[in-house]
Amino acid sequence: MVDPISNTTSAASTSATSSNSTMGKDDFLKLMIEELKNQDPMNPMDGTQYASQLAQFSSLEQLTNLNDTMTQSMAANTSLTQSINNMMVSNLIGKETKLSGGDIQLNGQTSVDIGYNLPSTASQVQVNIYNSSGAIIKTIDSSKFSQGDSKLSWDLTDNNGNKLSTGDYTFKVVAEDSSGKDITASLYKYGIIDGVKFNSSGTIVVVDGAEYSISEIAEITNSNTSGSGQ
Numbered sequence: 001m002v003d004p005i006s007n008t009t010s011a012a013s014t015s016a017t018s019s020n021s022t023m024g025k026d027d028f029l030k031l032m033i034e035e036l037k038n039q040d041p042m043n044p045m046d047g048t049q050y051a052s053q054l055a056q057f058s059s060l061e062q063l064t065n066l067n068d069t070m071t072q073s074m075a076a077n078t079s080l081t082q083s084i085n086n087m088m089v090s091n092l093i094g095k096e097t098k099l100s101g102g103d104i105q106l107n108g109q110t111s112v113d114i115g116y117n118l119p120s121t122a123s124q125v126q127v128n129i130y131n132s133s134g135a136i137i138k139t140i141d142s143s144k145f146s147q148g149d150s151k152l153s154w155d156l157t158d159n160n161g162n163k164l165s166t167g168d169y170t171f172k173v174v175a176e177d178s179s180g181k182d183i184t185a186s187l188y189k190y191g192i193i194d195g196v197k198f199n200s201s202g203t204i205v206v207v208d209g210a211e212y213s214i215s216e217i218a219e220i221t222n223s224n225t226s227g228s229g230q
Contacts, residue, residue, distance in 0.1 A: 111154060
């Protein structure tokens, strides 16, 4: 003879797992009720076994509630952290910043301060500026050969002296040591933080009218002194 309790339990368990691979507290409670409804009246469920299942249900409910509480707490902490970060970033407005990378955005500036860091002393350094098509439009022979940071100002003219329009540009540094071996330089640009924007892609800092990701900030200073010219 087929045990009706085992048969019902198996069917309920199969139904619960087929719709959801993870059993929740509601599924667990339904399973216990079905066991009680279908138990053999001549051989009822052992009280110890039932108490054990109740204890399991209580533990499951507590764990579920704890998980929900932790999820809500993490969401609240994330929101609070973002608000604090936004407030802190707004305090950067008016400060000079050093931004990593060789990309330059022209947006009405009269000049742009760019720089580089040499890991060792060079015998010659040349700065090439490229337009969005990848063509060299300006070459600057720098006199700054020392190891470390160097800074210079670009007046936004090309090699023919023409003033360049708004757009995206890049610059690269070609440096060699005394033996003619190439030196790889880290690239930077400098400017004053005019504002901060918050959008779905992250925090944006507005530097001299151009927009950059906050992740590009390498240094913040109070000095507004530009480097020497071309």
